[in-house]
Amino acid sequence: MSVREDILTAIREHHPPPRELPEVPDFHRATDNSLSDLFSRALARLDGKTVAEPPTDLQMWLTETFPDAGRICSAVPELEGTVTPAEFSDWAAPADVDVTVVRTPLGVAETGSVLVTEKELEVNTIVVLAQHLVVLLDPADLVENIHDAYHHPSFQQAAYAALLSGPSGSADIGGKTVHPAQGVTTLTVILSPRPASEAIPEGATR
Amino acid sequence: MKPIDQARNALAFLEDDTHEHAFDQLIWGLRERRDAAAREVPEWEQLRTLASEIKEHTLSNLARYLELFEARAKRNGVQVHWARDAHEHNQIVYDILSSHNVEWLVKSKSMLTEECDTRAFLGQRGIEVAETDLGERIQQLDDEPPSHIVGPAFQKTPQDVADLFHRVYGSDPNRPDPVYLAQVMREQTRPLILDAQAGMTGANFAVAETGAVVTVTNEGNADLSANVPKLLICSVGIEKVIPGVEQLAVFIRLLTRSATGERITQYTSHFAAPRMGGEMHIVLVDNGRSQRLADERFWPSLKCIRCGACMNTCPVYRRSGGLSYGSTYMGPIGIITMPSVDIHRHSELPYASTINGSCSNVCPVQINIHEQIYEWREVMGAKGEFSATKKAAMKVADKLLSNPRAYRVAAEAGGSALGVLPRFAIYNRLNAWGRRREIPSPAEETFHQWYARNRTGAAQPPETPAETTEAKAVDDERA
Numbered sequence: 123m124s125v126r127e128d129i130l131t132a133i134r135e136h137h138p139p140p141r142e143l144p145e146v147p148d149f150h151r152a153t154d155n156s157l158s159d160l161f162s163r164a165l166a167r168l169d170g171k172t173v174a175e176p177p178t179d180l181q182m183w184l185t186e187t188f189p190d191a192g193r194i195c196s197a198v199p200e201l202e203g204t205v206t207p208a209e210f211s212d213w214a215a216p217a218d219v220d221v222t223v224v225r226t227p228l229g230v231a232e233t234g235s236v237l238v239t240e241k242e243l244e245v246n247t248i249v250v251l252a253q254h255l256v257v258l259l260d261p262a263d264l265v266e267n268i269h270d271a272y273h274h275p276s277f278q279q280a281a282y283a284a285l286l287s288g289p290s291g292s293a294d295i296g297g298k299t300v301h302p303a304q305g306v307t308t309l310t311v312i313l314s315p316r317p318a319s320e321a322i323p324e325g326a327t328r
Numbered sequence: 329m330k331p332i333d334q335a336r337n338a339l340a341f342l343e344d345d346t347h348e349h350a351f352d353q354l355i356w357g358l359r360e361r362r363d364a365a366a367r368e369v370p371e372w373e374q375l376r377t378l379a380s381e382i383k384e385h386t387l388s389n390l391a392r393y394l395e396l397f398e399a400r401a402k403r404n405g406v407q408v409h410w411a412r413d414a415h416e417h418n419q420i421v422y423d424i425l426s427s428h429n430v431e432w433l434v435k436s437k438s439m440l441t442e443e444c445d446t447r448a449f450l451g452q453r454g455i456e457v458a459e460t461d462l463g464e465r466i467q468q469l470d471d472e473p474p475s476h477i478v479g480p481a482f483q484k485t486p487q488d489v490a491d492l493f494h495r496v497y498g499s500d501p502n503r504p505d506p507v508y509l510a511q512v513m514r515e516q517t518r519p520l521i522l523d524a525q526a527g528m529t530g531a532n533f534a535v536a537e538t539g540a541v542v543t544v545t546n547e548g549n550a551d552l553s554a555n556v557p558k559l560l561i562c563s564v565g566i567e568k569v570i571p572g573v574e575q576l577a578v579f580i581r582l583l584t585r586s587a588t589g590e591r592i593t594q595y596t597s598h599f600a601a602p603r604m605g606g607e608m609h610i611v612l613v614d615n616g617r618s619q620r621l622a623d624e625r626f627w628p629s630l631k632c633i634r635c636g637a638c639m640n641t642c643p644v645y646r647r648s649g650g651l652s653y654g655s656t657y658m659g660p661i662g663i664i665t666m667p668s669v670d671i672h673r674h675s676e677l678p679y680a681s682t683i684n685g686s687c688s689n690v691c692p693v694q695i696n697i698h699e700q701i702y703e704w705r706e707v708m709g710a711k712g713e714f715s716a717t718k719k720a721a722m723k724v725a726d727k728l729l730s731n732p733r734a735y736r737v738a739a740e741a742g743g744s745a746l747g748v749l750p751r752f753a754i755y756n757r758l759n760a761w762g763r764r765r766e767i768p769s770p771a772e773e774t775f776h777q778w779y780a781r782n783r784t785g786a787a788q789p790p791e792t793p794a795e796t797t798e799a800k801a802v803d804d805e806r807a
């Protein structure tokens with residue numbers, strides 16, 4: 123018998139009595155706050171920043187916010203960086219990127235999370251290896267909670283899907299969270315509607 | 329091998345005031361933050377019940393869900409392997425690595441690879457593994473196992489880490505500043521990540537519907553370990569599988585809140601298929617789990633999502649330190665997991681508990697931890713696996729559990745009530761972890777107190793100590 127069969131047989135022989143799979147409600151909550159407010163407050167808990175008013179000139183905002191940044195990786199049409207994801211020869215290469223700018227297809231108000239997948243990134247490491255991460259989020263792409271979030275088609279389709287909820291941190295020394303650990307030093311989310319020309323991502327649930 | 333003497337180890341830890349105090353503070357802080365996070369979610373108890381029911385459903389159909397998971401993962405282009413035990417797991421990992429001529433790899437935190445002692449296995453065969461989780465790397469550099477399943481290095485003070493990094497990296501020993509120390513680690517570890525020939529991760533969940541392995545980290549190190557190198561190996565315990573993303577949502581909402589009091593971690597990552605141009609392997613590991621599934625008393629321990637809340641709330645754990653258990657899993661979850669791995673070696677662990685029920689009350693998947701601890705004592709008793717010094721404690725627990733009312737008074741620990749019963753249980757001189765100093769009256773709010781504070785109607789709290797029943801009663805009342 124193969125190891126696989128061996129294990130599965132042992133499990134089949136030992137199953138506890140069958141139980142039903144419960145239904146999971148959506149747990150939506152009535153609130154006076156907008157999803158954007160809830161989102162930015164949740165993101166702040168893990169030291170992520172929200173820019174509520176989208177800057178008229180993204181390029182200028184970037185220069186002012188990150189004056190020392192030399193290498194900018196842009197994965198969005200709104201901004202011309204110094205490098206695009208397609209230009210990286212291997213996935214360790216984005217280590218020298220100062221700022222990565224990417225658009226998320228989904229924001230989660232409950233947790234202040236933004237979703238990224240290989241579709242937005244091309245090279246997944248641009249969101250972890252860069253020093254700073256800037257994410258554009260269309261407020262229309264916000265959902266209330268994690269239950270809603272998992273209805274997004276990316277979780278069925280993507281090879282890599284990450285919910286990012288703050289800059290990389292660690293509380294492993296002395297229990298207090300410090301930044302950065304191995305990932306980005308800062309995370310800034312700009313609430314910025316998609317350009318009219320850009321179609322809403324296929325199958326997005328709204 | 330001799331049984332681990334948790335009590336003696338705990339005594340040694342208690343001798344050291346600095347560490348004992350710092351550890352207690354840190355761990356208790358986690359417990360308090362967990363309470364605040366739970367209170368913020370009106371449906372908290374409902375989520376716990378759902379989580380428990382989903383896990384029970386999955387475990388009662390585990391073979392089917394594993395087959396579904398495997399089929400989907402294969403469809404995604406992932407190579408799936410099966411391992412009966414730690415050795416088979418390590419051999420599979422080694423074979424994959426050596427067939428790719430890997431001599432050097434980075435790894436994110438995984439309790440399963442601790443359980444399998446994978447690092448040592450690979451090290452003996454010339455493959456070097458660098459941990460990338462800060463806490464786990466600290467423990468690796470100091471050649472120590474984790475002292476906590478969420479924060480492996482929690483038992484070390486910042487000064488310990490400063491000394492360690494000075495020894496290993498030559499950094500400033502006079503800067504016990506976590507920001508500085510994290511920076512040192514970043515500088516030292518990043519080159520290792522960039523040059524790694526392979527990456528390994530564990531799994532918090534394995535989603536049958538999508539074939540994805542889900543990791544939950546603060547640091548982003550799983551994302552780096554998995555994405556930078558072309559070769560990825562994920563080690564997954566067979567009990568980690570869940571049906572689909574709808575169920576995953578329930579666990580994601582509970583896990584971090586229970587662990588640290590935050591709503592989510594910075595990185596919640598789903599790896600379903602190999603990265604472009606890469607190769608992904610998943611090793612499904614049994615290592616005693618299918619055996620445990622067969623035990624009608626102890627199978628619910630397989631519901632565990634490794635949040636650490638039961639440890640954080642446990643007065644014995646907080647005062648003993650995690651290393652005193654001498655086992656992969658420590659605290660209450662360790663007590664109910666380890667004896668099924670090696671009953672003789674872990675025969676004394678079930679006595680490292682006041683059986684106050686606090687662990688069961690905080691457990692996000694409603695494992696009846698304290699009842700299982702009690703049952704393990706009975707098992708040890710029946711097998712003659714208990715030492716005379718522990719008999720007294722056992723008798724007290726016996727009394728407590730056979731009388732729900734007395735038990736509840738004791739568990740609520742309102743000053744004087746605690747003074748009578750558990751005093752005898754905890755502080756009798758045969759009981760080493762209570763010997764050195766008195767445990768302050770537990771500050772946690774038990775379910776009964778919470779109920780009394782929150783109940784809207786005139787219904788009385790039920791008399792049974794079983795938390796699951798009570799939680800349901802409240803939900804019914806609300807509905």
Ligand code: SF4
Nearest residue numbers: 632633635636638691
């Ligand atoms: S037993 Fe429950 S509380 Fe303890 S680590 Fe597991 S899930 Fe968390």
